[in-house]
Amino acid sequence: MTTQRQLDTVTAAQQTPDVKQPWADLGLRAGEYARLQEILGRRPTSSELAMYSVMWSEHCSYKSSKVHLRQFGEQISAQMREHLMVGIGENAGVVDVGDGYAVTFKIESHNHPSYVEPYQGAATGVGGIVRDILAMGARPVAVMDALRFGPLDAADTRRVLPGIVAGIGGYGNCLGLPNVGGEVVFDPSYLGNPLVNALCVGVMRHDQIHLAKASGEGNKVILYGAKTGGDGIGGVSVLASETFDEGRTTKRPSVQVGDPFMEKLLIECTLELFAAGLVVGIQDLGGAGLSCATSELASAGDGGMHVWLDRVPLRDASLVPEEILMSESQERMMAVVQPDDVDTFLAICARWDVDATVVGEVTETGRLVIEWHGETIVDVPPRTVAHEGPVYDRPYARPSWQDALQAGSSADLGRPTSGDELRSTLLALVASPNLCDKSWVTDQYDRYVRGNTVLASPEDSGVIRIDEESNLGVALSTDCNGRFAKLDPFAGAQLALAESYRNVATAGARPMAVTDCLNFGSPEDPDVMWQFSEAVRGLAEGCRALGIPVTGGNVSFYNQTGEVAILPTPVIGVLGVIDDVTRRTPIGFQAAGLSIYLLGTTRDELDGSVWADVVHGHLGGKPPVVDLAAEQRLAEVLVEASWAGIVGAAHDLSDGGLAQGLVESCLRHDVGACIALLGDVDPFVALFSESTARALVAVGESEATQLAELCEAHGVPCGRLGVTSGHGGGAGLSVVGYFDVPLAELRVASTATLPAVLR
């Protein structure tokens, strides 16, 4: 048959050195192709070309970001290593959360596919990150989604948003994973380039940690899960090495369709395989499919693997070897198994109706050799495919416009002064797309499945119980303010880290580890590359200052439409541990008569704020001051207070400032608040400034002094704002001397926005 006739073997490659190869169409640079021939001492076969081109793409090789990401490792101190069990480099990082439990978590982007096919793009984004977590040996226990869209009222936002949200929900709900948090952010720069960042967290016992390596000569390599089809062939390579551009339809990826039911079976089946101790090494198949799984397993292990590619079960018999190697068919895993265990392994898979096939064997040749019906079509040193790809130190320079941007501060924008002006400003902000109620989105996600969800949206963090006896649990939050990052990428990354860290502490958890998803424009643009390097530097230094390591993450470049890059968007996820989830602190005021305190210092910081955006459509100046030491002191207070059971409610202050924080805490349970602004501050600044290292707390009269002492002890400014007032019907938010707003009016303003546009 034709595939036989056209087969390009290693022998053929030696005999016909001068064959023209489509390396450029596959996204390789001339220099990369030359290096490839140098490594092999001959021209690559078409199958080898396929493997290298996809593995050396930006998406798989991190060739433009590697030189910067190194800092995360370099900045890790002994103290940060204390709880770190597996660091950057594996499918996901693992931290020790005590009692013999290990937790693994990671956030990953699926931006471009979600623009092309919103439902399936977002769905397979969830599927991919869940398999990463599973591959570590853990049971996935929750997901989160950080989303960015163009303006809410833009026609294309109405096309992509409902599909993306339905896709996140459709896949996650069908897997039985609670969705406990995320973000929904709107900004014109994401029009034509929405961001879909999905996070998954998993739990395992220490001795269940598994790694992606093929060791033990003679061990069998088993491919199990879905059959291999023509899905997303070359997708990764094309996606990650070309600026996405609607016009260039030929370059459009063929998006994959996900099968969450298959993935659910894959999860239960794989956990049973782990429990039975049948897995020596394991790797999920994601971007670059078999090319990635085989080369990574081999190069991380004893260095050799022999694969019989014709044994791979196919959905489409017409696929040629090159396509099988590049296929990104979803819901597949590859495991390394001792020969004696193979039968048991296959039996467990059969019980779960999961296809499993022995497709290869571990060798000590140091070569990855792939056969197709007896002919050798790949014979390469696996490290050169998986770990020794090209590395670029791309030119970067502070953009010429950066100074002007920072000079254009918000200082001379008109500010509200009278009570009426402040009141209408509040209502305008509460109703704005970025601050409004997100239930239209989050109500499409199952938050309850598995019965361990202690806190979920709209709380500051998602909190999951991991042990029903001890009540040990974890808290997670994702955050990023791209407007701040645009004003100053170094500070912007640290502000995202600080907010996520604060959200976790506010819930009562000790921040412990970080995952990041760095969404930027084209690395070939020195302006963007500068934003990226600054953000990474800021994040690495920030993590060192806070004493929590980056355990893994993801980089997504080429997020731009034409020449216009998105706001630099380093989304930061922070994981915290809470020894007793019954002591978590929720954001909502529970009852009237509680004293409300403001912790932290408020400065006149409105550059890049929601107010500047909503009221003046302005972005300029300098972001709020970063004070990580203050964040640490605040976190100490919040964690100790929740442990001591002093606080009834706590909410971190960020977008929209104190005003937005008060509104969210009041609306949660329809409890009002009556506050008097401290000292002779400018009421506008007090209400709408976005100064960091601040939180709102509500405590009973009897606990007030304890809180004061705690703040005293940690040197955290603590001022009494007022009390929680009426409940239900007549309840309202009043700022003494300025204005009153009924909660009912605030609720309408907050909840009407999304449904009005999205239906």
Added chain:
Amino acid sequence: MARVVVDVMLKPEILDPQGKAVLGALPRLGFGGVVDVRQGKRFELEFEGDITEERLAEVRKAAETLLSNPVIEDYTVRVEQA
């Protein structure tokens, strides 16, 4: 009243989890001989009055933009005598 039917099916190279589920169930229920199943969507559009060429063109446009996503699906449009 005239009816236009739009059938939307996933492209052959795209995985069809729904069809796969049915294909898997059939033998278990004792139905044999089926080698493949694809599941798609059928839309029945009712019009007042006759189906003009313009209308059909409009339906094709709707099928391409709203009822299907050409990236993963193919569609067919045909007039049906109700």
Added chain:
Amino acid sequence: MARVVVDVMLKPEILDPQGKAVLGALPRLGFGGVVDVRQGKRFELEFEGDITEERLAEVRKAAETLLSNPVIEDYTVRVEQA
């Protein structure tokens, strides 16, 4: 290879939320003249060899027991020349 197509539609008296949603979306996207839309399922069953009467009878049985729920849906079965 022969193909049998099974179309499954909600009974007329049952509300069809998806069809309603499409009907609502059409005018918003500037498509006029449609007075009603119903959305159903289309199954394409591929067989090795020819479609005998026995097979068709089997397909009808499958359509009635598995592919549709007679409480809310109607189905039609037809052979299609692939």
Added chain:
Amino acid sequence: MKIGVVTFPGSLDDVDARRAVRIAGAEAIALWHGDHDLRGVEAVVLPGGFSYGDYLRCGAIARFAPVMREVVDAAVGGMPVLGICNGFQILCETHLLPGALIRNDHCKFVCRDQRLRIESTSTAWTSAYAAGAEVTIPLKNGEGGYVADEATLDRLEGDGLVVARYVETNPNGSLHDIAGIANERGNVVGLMPHPEHAVEALCGPGTDGLAFFASVVSSWAAAESLASS
């Protein structure tokens, strides 16, 4: 008391249902879809989830699972059977309960803390509630719209077979705001909301759902003591 919880491929809330059974004071027995065996249980819960992905029609394929033959026989014999969400859909597909569940009228999956009124306390699964009690129980479904022909609806209403009704809002377009129904005998109950997610104050909106499981446990205990006295 032993209560079985069936796990189909794609079942999700089986863990939760087993936890609820334990909290209600019974022993939870995991039942496997492929077994022709109820392992000596005295009641069965068909849990929520997406059996076989629910790609075809919710519950359409699970209905044919080997274990369902045993469940149907037991139900006909009077054993208490509770179908939650996907379990409710399966009970309708097997025709143990009338009607069907179709896509939500707004075409979106919805997860919310739902207010319900318990309309009938004369079933095996609701006897522990006060008649007319209003409770809050999580609802989460994409295809929860209950439909049936007029005659069936009249019969359900007339014979008091509507077990629970949505109050305040109808979240999915169910006819007559129906959230759950029972068979004539009252041993088989189908419910769209998830009582197993309302058995611990810590991980849900409260404990309003516990009485569904407590009902079957206490009526069984009563029957036992009668038998033994």
